[in-house]
Amino acid sequence: MKILCGVKRVEDPDQKIKVNPDGSWIALDGINYKPNPYDEIAVEEALRLKEAHGSGEVVVVSIGGEESVTEMRHAMAMGADRGILVKVSERVDSDAAARLLAKVVEREKPDLVILGRQAVDSDQGQTGQLLAEYLGWGQATFAAKFESLESEEEKAKKPGLQVQDGKVRVIREIDGGLEVLDVELPAVVTTELRLNHPRYASLPGIMKAKKKPVEELTPADLGVDVTPKVKIRKLSSPPERKAGIKVPDVATLVEKLRNEAKVI
Amino acid sequence: MSNVLLVAEHLNQSLKKSSLHALEAARQIASRSGGKVFGLVVGKGVGEVANELARHGVEVLVADDARVEHPLAEAWSKVVEKAAKEVSATYVVAASGSQSKDVLPRVAARLGAGMASDVIGFGGEGAEITFKRPMWAGSVIAEVEITTPVKVLTVRPTDFSAAQPGEAGQVRSLELPDLGTIRTHFVEFRQVKSERPPLTEARIVVSGGRGTRGDFSPVEALADQLGAAVGATRAAVDAGWVPNDLQVGQTGKTVAPDLYIALGISGAIQHVAGMKGSKVIVAINKDPDAPIFQIADYGLVGDLFQVVPELQKALTGK
Numbered sequence: 218m219k220i221l222c223g224v225k226r227v228e229d230p231d232q233k234i235k236v237n238p239d240g241s242w243i244a245l246d247g248i249n250y251k252p253n254p255y256d257e258i259a260v261e262e263a264l265r266l267k268e269a270h271g272s273g274e275v276v277v278v279s280i281g282g283e284e285s286v287t288e289m290r291h292a293m294a295m296g297a298d299r300g301i302l303v304k305v306s307e308r309v310d311s312d313a314a315a316r317l318l319a320k321v322v323e324r325e326k327p328d329l330v331i332l333g334r335q336a337v338d339s340d341q342g343q344t345g346q347l348l349a350e351y352l353g354w355g356q357a358t359f360a361a362k363f364e365s366l367e368s369e370e371e372k373a374k375k376p377g378l379q380v381q382d383g384k385v386r387v388i389r390e391i392d393g394g395l396e397v398l399d400v401e402l403p404a405v406v407t408t409e410l411r412l413n414h415p416r417y418a419s420l421p422g423i424m425k426a427k428k429k430p431v432e433e434l435t436p437a438d439l440g441v442d443v444t445p446k447v448k449i450r451k452l453s454s455p456p457e458r459k460a461g462i463k464v465p466d467v468a469t470l471v472e473k474l475r476n477e478a479k480v481i
Numbered sequence: 482m483s484n485v486l487l488v489a490e491h492l493n494q495s496l497k498k499s500s501l502h503a504l505e506a507a508r509q510i511a512s513r514s515g516g517k518v519f520g521l522v523v524g525k526g527v528g529e530v531a532n533e534l535a536r537h538g539v540e541v542l543v544a545d546d547a548r549v550e551h552p553l554a555e556a557w558s559k560v561v562e563k564a565a566k567e568v569s570a571t572y573v574v575a576a577s578g579s580q581s582k583d584v585l586p587r588v589a590a591r592l593g594a595g596m597a598s599d600v601i602g603f604g605g606e607g608a609e610i611t612f613k614r615p616m617w618a619g620s621v622i623a624e625v626e627i628t629t630p631v632k633v634l635t636v637r638p639t640d641f642s643a644a645q646p647g648e649a650g651q652v653r654s655l656e657l658p659d660l661g662t663i664r665t666h667f668v669e670f671r672q673v674k675s676e677r678p679p680l681t682e683a684r685i686v687v688s689g690g691r692g693t694r695g696d697f698s699p700v701e702a703l704a705d706q707l708g709a710a711v712g713a714t715r716a717a718v719d720a721g722w723v724p725n726d727l728q729v730g731q732t733g734k735t736v737a738p739d740l741y742i743a744l745g746i747s748g749a750i751q752h753v754a755g756m757k758g759s760k761v762i763v764a765i766n767k768d769p770d771a772p773i774f775q776i777a778d779y780g781l782v783g784d785l786f787q788v789v790p791e792l793q794k795a796l797t798g799k
C-alpha cells in the first residue's frame with residue numbers, strides 16, 4: 218500500500234502571531250516553525266496503516282521553499298520513506314497547491330492521499346477537497362475515530378482508518394455527530410485532531426531520516442501555473458476585547474451579571 | 482448581472498439557523514453587486530426546508546432526490562455546480578458548517594473559482610468586493626481578493642445577523658445533473674442527541690476544560706439551571722469526556738452567545754478563536770494568571786468545584 222501525505226511548514230501554533238506595522242505580512246522575527254499539526258496526524262496515520270499491512274511506502278510532499286525540507290525530515294524521522302519538495306518562491310493558494318499535488322499524485326500513483334483538514338496558517342481548509350475533485354476521486358474529510366485519544370485502541374497505536382477490499386472506511390467528525398463513509402480507493406482523506414496522537418521522532422529515526430531521499434520539483438516541471446485565484450491584499454489585527462475585571466466572590470459576580478451586564 | 486447562490490445547510494426536516502445568517506451575507510453581496518439571491522436546497526424529503534427558505538424572500542431551487550439524500554461531496558458538488566450555472570451565479574455562498582466545508586471546495590474546482598473560507602465581513606467599494614477572513618486561528622484578519630469570475634465563499638454565521646422572513650419566493654425543482662460514478666458510500670450517522678439547546682444557537686453557553694478533570698457535572702448542572710448549551714475545549718474532547726460536537730474553537734464551533742461561562746479553561750488562542758465574539762465572557766479558573774482572564778469581562782479566581790455550586794445557589798435566590 219502506497220500512501221502520500223502532505224506536510225506544510227507553518228508557524229508554531231503555540232506562539233503569538235502579530236501583524237507587521239504595514240500590514241503586508243506577519244512579523245517573522247523570532248518565529249519558530251513546525252509541521253502543520255494536522256499533517257503530523259496524517260503522517261502518523263499513514264505509518265500505522267503501513268505497519269498494520271506489513272508493507273508499503275509513505276511518501277511526504279511539501280510545497281514551499283528549501284526550508285520546508287526540515288519539516289519533511291521530521292516526517293521521515295517519524296518513519297516516512299522519502300520526500301518530494303515542490304519548490305516555490307512565493308506562497309501558493311489552496312487551489313494552486315491542490316493542482317500541484319494532483320500532478321505529483323499522477324506521477325506517484327498512491328492508493329491513498331492523507332492531508333490535514335486545514336493548515337493552521339491560512340486556515341482555508343480546502344486543499345484536500347480540491348485535490349479530490351481535480352483527480353476525480355472520492356473524499357472523506359475530518360477523519361477521526363469512535364475511541365478517544367485516551368483509549369486502549371489509541372495506546373495500542375491502532376489505525377483509525379480501515380482499509381479493506383479496495384475501500385477505506387472513515388469515521389468523520391461532522392456537525393451533530395460522527396458519520397461513517399466508505400470511499401473506494403484511490404481516495405483523499407483529511408485528518409481531524411482526534412484521529413491519533415502523532416509519535417515522537419526517535420534518535421535513530423532522526424539519524425536515518427538524514428539519508429532518506431528528497432526529490433525536488435518545480436511548478437514548471439509539473440506544468441502548473443501557480444498564479445493565485447485568491448490574493449491577500451492586507452493583514453490587520455482583530456479588534457481587541459477590552460479588558461474586564463476580576464470579581465472577589467460569587468455574590469459580586471451574580472450582581473454584575475444581573476445589573477451591569479444584564480445577561481441573566 | 483452578479484447573482485448569488487445560497488446553498489442551504491439543513492437537517493432534512495428543517496433549515497439550519499446558520500443558513501439564515503449566510504442568507505444575510507448573500508443579500509449584502511447581492512445589494513452591492515446588483516444581483517439577485519437564489520437559494521438551493523439539496524437532499525431527500527426537503528420540500529419543507531425549501532419552503533422555509535423561500536419564506537425569507539428568495540427564489541429557491543430544490544433538488545429533492547434519493548440519490549442525493551446524504552451530503553456526499555462528490556455528488557452534491559455536481560448539483561451545486563449545475564444550480565450555479567442555471568441561475569448565472571457569480572457568487573456561491575454557504576454557512577461554514579461541516580457540510581459546506583466539505584462540499585464547496587469541490588464546487589470551486591468545478592467552476593474554476595477561487596474560494597475564501599470563513600468570511601466574516603466585506604471590504605472594497607461598490608461591486609468590487611473583498612473578503613475579510615481570519616488566519617492563524619484568528620490572530621490575524623486578512624482582506625482577500627478573489628480574481629476569478631465566479632467566487633465561492635463560506636461565511637461565519639456569528640458575524641452576520643439572521644435574515645428576516647419576507648415576501649415568499651417561488652420554489653422550483655432542479656433536475657439532477659448526471660452524477661457519474663460516485664465512489665463514496667454512506668454507511669451510518671451516529672448523531673449526538675441532547676436535550677440542551679444547540680451550541681451555536683444558544684443565548685448562554687457554559688463550557689468546561691481540562692480543569693474539570695473529566696467531571697463535567699458542574700458544567701452541566703450550571704448549564705441546565707441557565708437553560709444554556711454545553712461547550713468544551715479540545716482537551717476535554719480529546720480525552721473523550723464529551724462528544725466532539727461540543728468543541729469550541731479554531732477547528733470546532735464558533736459561538737457568539739450573550740453570555741459565555743468558561744470553567745477550568747486556560748484560554749488558548751485556538752479556543753478563544755471560537756468564542757471571543759461572545760457579548761459577555763465569564764471565566765472561573767484557579768490560576769490567577771490564566772490567559773482567559775485577559776479576555777474575560779468578569780473573572781473569578783477559584784476552584785470550579787467550589788465556585789459553581791455557590792454560583793448555583795446564588796442564582797436560585799433572587
Ligand SMILES: Cc1cc2nc3c(=O)[nH]c(=O)nc-3n(C[C@H](O)[C@H](O)[C@H](O)COP(=O)(O)OP(=O)(O)OC[C@H]3O[C@@H](n4cnc5c(N)ncnc54)[C@H](O)[C@@H]3O)c2cc1C
Pocket residue numbers: 230254255337689690691692693713714715716717728729730731732733744745746747748749750751752755765766767768771783784785786
Ligand atoms: C491545530 C490545533 C487546533 C486546536 N483547536 C482547538 C479548538 O478548536 N478548541 C480548543 O479548545 N482548543 C484547540 N486547540 C488546543 C488548545 O491549544 C489548548 O491546548 C486547549 O484549548 C486547552 O484546553 P483547556 O483550557 O481545557 O486545558 P488547559 O490549557 O490545560 O487549561 C486548564 C485550565 O484549568 C484550570 N484549572 C485546573 N483545575 C481547576 C479547577 N479545579 N478549578 C478551576 N480551574 C482549574 C487551570 O488553571 C488551567 O488554566 C488546538 C490546538 C492545535 C495545535
